[in-house]
Amino acid sequence: MRDPLHAVNQTKDVVKEKVSRWTLYKQFLGNRSYLYNTMAMTALTFAIGGIGFWAPTYLSEYRQAGSIEHVNLVFGAVLVLAGLSATLVGGYVADFARKHLEGAYFKVSGWAMMAGFVSILGMLYAPFPWAWICVFLSCFFLFFNTGPSNTALANVIAPRLRPAAFALNILIIHLFGDVLSPFVIGAVTDASGNKMTPAFLLVSVTVLIGGVFWMIGARFLDADTKAAALAAQNERK
Numbered sequence: 658m659r660d661p662l663h664a665v666n667q668t669k670d671v672v673k674e675k676v677s678r679w680t681l682y683k684q685f686l687g688n689r690s691y692l693y694n695t696m697a698m699t700a701l702t703f704a705i706g707g708i709g710f711w712a713p714t715y716l717s718e719y720r721q722a723g724s725i726e727h728v729n730l731v732f733g734a735v736l737v738l739a740g741l742s743a744t745l746v747g748g749y750v751a752d753f754a755r756k757h758l759e760g761a762y763f764k765v766s767g768w769a770m771m772a773g774f775v776s777i778l779g780m781l782y783a784p785f786p787w788a789w790i791c792v793f794l795s796c797f798f799l800f801f802n803t804g805p806s807n808t809a810l811a812n813v814i815a816p817r818l819r820p821a822a823f824a825l826n827i828l829i830i831h832l833f834g835d836v837l838s839p840f841v842i843g844a845v846t847d848a849s850g851n852k853m854t855p856a857f858l859l860v861s862v863t864v865l866i867g868g869v870f871w872m873i874g875a876r877f878l879d880a881d882t883k884a885a886a887l888a889a890q891n892e893r894k
Contacts, residue, residue: 678821685822690763690813690881693874697766698806699830700867704773705799706835707842707860709736715853716792722785731789739796748804760875762809766802767875770868773798777861781854799864806871813881815888 685691713729716722723731747769754761776798779791814822838860845856 681818681821682825685814685818685825688813688881689877690809690874691822691826693870693877694763694806694810694813695826695829697763697770697867697870697874698802698810698826699834700863700870701770701799701802701806702830702834703838703841704777704860704864704867707838707856708777708795708799709835710839711842711853711856712792715857716788719853720785720788722788732792735789735793736796739793740800743797743800744803747801748808750801751805751808760878762805762812763871763875763878766805766809767868767871769798769801770864770871773801774861774865774868777857777864781857781861802871809878809882813878813885815885 686695713725713732716732717725717728722728747765751762751765754765758764773795776791776794780788780795783791810823810826811819842853842856842860845859846853849855
């Protein structure tokens, strides 16, 4: 039989842990760089999830880019090539820009999102086969932010708190991002009389909003990064 006193103490510890965790989450969201980064990453994940799920259908049925089998094959190849190259190039460009530019990780991400906004518009209205170039650029500029955004997220949080910070970030960006976007795009398509272009215009606006969040957050990034580095030094003492 469990010792009643021990059980009470365990319960108190659990309650205390829950209170501490919620306090920790409030602390993360009070960090301006963390907050703007998470909102921008949510917009990014919303766009990636929606495009990944619906783009083949849209390109095949609405843009007449070919059969669904052909579009799936080409789009899959574009997605892999753009994702790999953009992740590598984005990290390199952000690291280079950091030596010369304040808030570089966020500014590079913000500029990429704005370029992605233009590319998505090209995907919607450019004639094929030229529109495939816009499809590639859209995917490229969306994945361009992977390295800079995650690096910035780590840099503005003290090392011992990073696991919890990343956990909260991952929960938010997926819950309100790629989990939600396919349903939203489907609902907008239905509400538009089975027209998918308005739904993808919504995606493009979301990308633009994500870029704005990163540009605003760039004002706070360097100060928050220095504060996290100072906290790390104090932890080691």
